[in-house]
Amino acid sequence: MLEKADKNSSLLLDINDLHVHFPIREGVLHRHRSTVKAVNGVSLKLSRGEVFGLVGESGCGKTTLGRAVVGLAPITRGNIYYKGKSIIGLTGSAAKERAKHIQLIFQDPHASLHPRKTVCDLVGVGLKLHGLAAGYEIDEQVLAILKQVGFSLEHLYRYAHEFSGGQRQRIALARALVLHPELLILDEPTSALDVSVQAQILNLLKELQRDFHLTYLFISHDLGVVRYMSTRIGVMYLGNIVELGATADVFGHSEHPYTRVLLSSLPSLDPDTPPQRQILEGDPPTPIDPPPGCPFAQRCPEVQDRCRSEFPVLVQRGEKTTHLSACHFPHISD
Amino acid sequence: MTSEPLLKVEDLRVRFYTLRGVVHALEQVSFHLNRQETLGLAGETGCGKSVTARAILRLIDPPGRIERGAIHFEGRNLLKAREAEMRRIRGSQISMIMQEPKVSINPVIRVGKQIAETLLIHDKSLNRRSARRQAVDMLAQVGIPDPGKMSRRYPHELSGGMSQRVMIAMMLVTRPKLLIADEPTSALDVTIQAQILELMKSLVREIKTSVLMITHDLGVMAETCDRVAVMYAGNVVEMGSVRDVLKTPKHPYTQSLLQTVPDNANPDQPLFSIKGNVPSLLEPQTNCVFAPRCEYAMNRCVREKPGSYAINDGHQAACFLMVEKEK
Numbered sequence: 275m276l277e278k279a280d281k282n283s284s285l286l287l288d289i290n291d292l293h294v295h296f297p298i299r300e301g302v303l304h305r306h307r308s309t310v311k312a313v314n315g316v317s318l319k320l321s322r323g324e325v326f327g328l329v330g331e332s333g334c335g336k337t338t339l340g341r342a343v344v345g346l347a348p349i350t351r352g353n354i355y356y357k358g359k360s361i362i363g364l365t366g367s368a369a370k371e372r373a374k375h376i377q378l379i380f381q382d383p384h385a386s387l388h389p390r391k392t393v394c395d396l397v398g399v400g401l402k403l404h405g406l407a408a409g410y411e412i413d414e415q416v417l418a419i420l421k422q423v424g425f426s427l428e429h430l431y432r433y434a435h436e437f438s439g440g441q442r443q444r445i446a447l448a449r450a451l452v453l454h455p456e457l458l459i460l461d462e463p464t465s466a467l468d469v470s471v472q473a474q475i476l477n478l479l480k481e482l483q484r485d486f487h488l489t490y491l492f493i494s495h496d497l498g499v500v501r502y503m504s505t506r507i508g509v510m511y512l513g514n515i516v517e518l519g520a521t522a523d524v525f526g527h528s529e530h531p532y533t534r535v536l537l538s539s540l541p542s543l544d545p546d547t548p549p550q551r552q553i554l555e556g557d558p559p560t561p562i563d564p565p566p567g568c569p570f571a572q573r574c575p576e577v578q579d580r581c582r583s584e585f586p587v588l589v590q591r592g593e594k595t596t597h598l599s600a601c602h603f604p605h606i607s608d
Numbered sequence: 609m610t611s612e613p614l615l616k617v618e619d620l621r622v623r624f625y626t627l628r629g630v631v632h633a634l635e636q637v638s639f640h641l642n643r644q645e646t647l648g649l650a651g652e653t654g655c656g657k658s659v660t661a662r663a664i665l666r667l668i669d670p671p672g673r674i675e676r677g678a679i680h681f682e683g684r685n686l687l688k689a690r691e692a693e694m695r696r697i698r699g700s701q702i703s704m705i706m707q708e709p710k711v712s713i714n715p716v717i718r719v720g721k722q723i724a725e726t727l728l729i730h731d732k733s734l735n736r737r738s739a740r741r742q743a744v745d746m747l748a749q750v751g752i753p754d755p756g757k758m759s760r761r762y763p764h765e766l767s768g769g770m771s772q773r774v775m776i777a778m779m780l781v782t783r784p785k786l787l788i789a790d791e792p793t794s795a796l797d798v799t800i801q802a803q804i805l806e807l808m809k810s811l812v813r814e815i816k817t818s819v820l821m822i823t824h825d826l827g828v829m830a831e832t833c834d835r836v837a838v839m840y841a842g843n844v845v846e847m848g849s850v851r852d853v854l855k856t857p858k859h860p861y862t863q864s865l866l867q868t869v870p871d872n873a874n875p876d877q878p879l880f881s882i883k884g885n886v887p888s889l890l891e892p893q894t895n896c897v898f899a900p901r902c903e904y905a906m907n908r909c910v911r912e913k914p915g916s917y918a919i920n921d922g923h924q925a926a927c928f929l930m931v932e933k934e935k
Binding site: 331332438439468469470471472473474476477480481495497498499501502503521535536538539540541542543544545546551553554557558 | 652653767768769770797798799800801802803805806824825826827828830831850851854855864865866868869870871872873875878879880881882885
């Protein structure tokens with residue numbers, strides 16, 4: 275099935291026109307009333323060793339996209355290829371095999387770790403499930419990985435509830451890394467943490483990425499964090515990627531109006547230079563039966579007639595082949 | 609300073625007597641808030657920001673106890689006020705906006721009625737109809753479209769941003785003199801956060817209220833506050849104008865905190881991180897609380913607790929470096 279030896283191609287993950295729709299059923303007969311289009315046609319390629327940042331507001335589908343990759347969301351249409359092989363709809367041993375390659379880190383370490391299990395149990399469970407180690411070998415391997423994330427022997431048999439938020443997130447990281455995966459999906463890994471703890475975790479994540487040559491799909495709503503961590507960025511809005519490109523391009527020469535609004539919303543740390551703020555009207559629309567045309571048309575400050583009827587595709591608009599945006603009237607700087 | 613500050617917190621100490629020991633939640637907290645000013649209270653989880661807010665409203669429940677200090681609000685010490693008096697002050701003169709609007713609004717009472725209720729409780733002469741009318745006006749003021757219709761909605765029908773607007777309407781309808789905002793935008797998305805911050809700024813100007821803004825987000829602080837007090841493990845470690853504190857921070861903790869923010873960091877270099885962990889609040893504090901993690905810690909720092917030293921007009925820091933420099 276999946277082979278770790280295949281090092282020829284640099285393409286690791288290939289998401290092709292992915293749709294994740296959830297039906298809303300109501301009434302006694304459970305009639306299908308409407309559809310939540312959480313992910314609505316996303317295509318994305320991740321190369322080995324890169325850190326791809328996925329940003330967007332709550333409800334834009336970034337978490338669902340991450341969950342779909344590890345088989346936690348039902349895929350309506352499209353496909354996900356990992357090293358050239360489709361990994362959707364896997365069950366049984368094939369799904370178990372995928373878990374060795376792709377691991378997911380959740381946002382809230384207070385919810386994702388069982389408070390009454392010891393660190394050794396929590397981190398070693400993967401080894402046990404996959405039959406990679408038994409008995410004292412588990413403890414040995416767990417300790418080795420714990421050392422990588424900054425723990426020592428004295429922490430091995432403590433309970434998860436004894437640890438602080440940042441420490442728990444490191445335990446969660448160790449649990450994922452013990453299987454030596456190649457792709458880590460990090461779903462808001464630091465948003466439950468304070469800034470000073472966040473800095474420690476971000477540094478650790480960068481270190482681990484270099485040392486283990488990992489590939490990250492880094493999901494976050496925090497633009498500052500994503501900018502610091504990622505080599506490439508995708509901006510999501512209402513189930514679609516609206517802009518995609520190298521970090522410097524997306525931040526420095528944003529083409530899509532939504533990206534520009536998002537960047538201008540970021541509070542500035544310098545009280546003397548307040549940002550030139552564009553304030554959007556209203557709330558983000560729900561992904562329930564989105565209207566035709568551009569998903570951002572309802573709130574876009576630069577909307578025109580064409581936007582309401584014609585869906586903009588994610589293609590190259592400016593000069594760089596790597597910088598794509600989905601807007602009929604993009605901002606192209608020359 | 610000629611006019612007396614609206615709120616003056618002096619040497620406040622709050623402890624919680626739990627089964628695991630005494631939690632020293634607030635040790636040395638003094639600050640003042642001038643009229644029509646926004647003061648930011650910054651710090652990380654567990655530093656005592658929210659306990660300070662609750663102490664001002666005298667909402668510290670057992671096993672917590674306000675041990676000493678004074679909270680002067682309009683010249684009156686709230687810690688000496690009777691409970692009936694406090695009940696009149698809460699909601700009408702001092703209001704508080706909570707972080708999670710969904711949790712603090714009653715889900716089974718219509719939005720309009722909830723706002724009107726606040727008015728009726730504090731103004732006995734008001735009749736139901738005019739209270740309802742004021743509530744609808746207030747909803748319009750916080751930028752809720754079609755306020756008449758929205759006032760008949762239940763809170764669960766509203767989005768996060770809308771609920772926070774309702775919460776703001778509910779808290780400002782009595783035109784309080786002091787508004788305590790506890791992380792008002794932390795649960796919101798950035799574009800909605802931008803809307804709410806703009807709204808708060810304009811309403812605060814209009815109603816002429818003073819704000820105590822509690823937040824861990826230094827960016828939000830830079831944008832909304834006139835002055836800032838930085839807290840660490842139950843102590844105010846630095847206080848001054850927002851420009852002084854954010855641009856020329858003097859306390860080593862403030863300096864480190866500002867450096868850990870990834871927003872302007874160089875991606876090729878590791879982020880600055882403060883070594884060690886936040887101290888346990890169970891230990892009695894006899895020295896500088898930041899000393900174990902401080903780069904500049906001197907012998908004196910582990911022996912005695914620093915007082916607050918003035919740097920210039922209005923800018924002060926609780927650090928011995930301030931006195932050493934003068935010598």
